[in-house]
Amino acid sequence: MKCVICRNGITEEGYTSLVLERDQTTLVFKSIPAQICHNCGEEYISSEVNKELLNSANRGYNLL
Template identity: 55%
Template sequence: MKCVICKQGNTRAGTATVILERDGSTVVFHKVPADVCDNCGEAYHSSEVTEALLQQAAASIAQGAEVDIRRYAVAA
C-alpha cells in the first residue's frame, strides 16, 4: 500500500519497535510484525497485533513494571 505519511513509499512486510507509555510506565516491544514504508520507515500494524501489544503492555504494567523491554510474542 502507499504510505499515508510520506505519500512517496510503499509498505512491505517487516518488523518494527513499538514504545508504549502509560501512567509513568514504559514498555518497549522489539520485532513487532508490521508493514513498513520503504521510504520513511512508518510502521503499520494489524488490529490483531495492536490488540496483543495493548494486552501485553497492560499485563506488564499491572505487575508493577516501570520499564519493560521485551521481544513481541504472539498472543496464545
C-alpha cells in the same frame, strides 16, 4: 500496500519496536511485525497486532 503518508512509497513486511509509557513506567516491545514504508519509514501495525500489544501491556502493568 501504498503508503498513505508520503503517497510515494510502498510498504513491505518488517519488524519494528514500540515504546508505551504510562505514569512512571515504560514498556518496550520489540520485533513487532509491521508494514514499513520504503520511502518515509512510516510503520503500519495491524489492528490485531495492536490489540495483542495492548493486552500484553495491560498484563505487564498489572504485574507492577
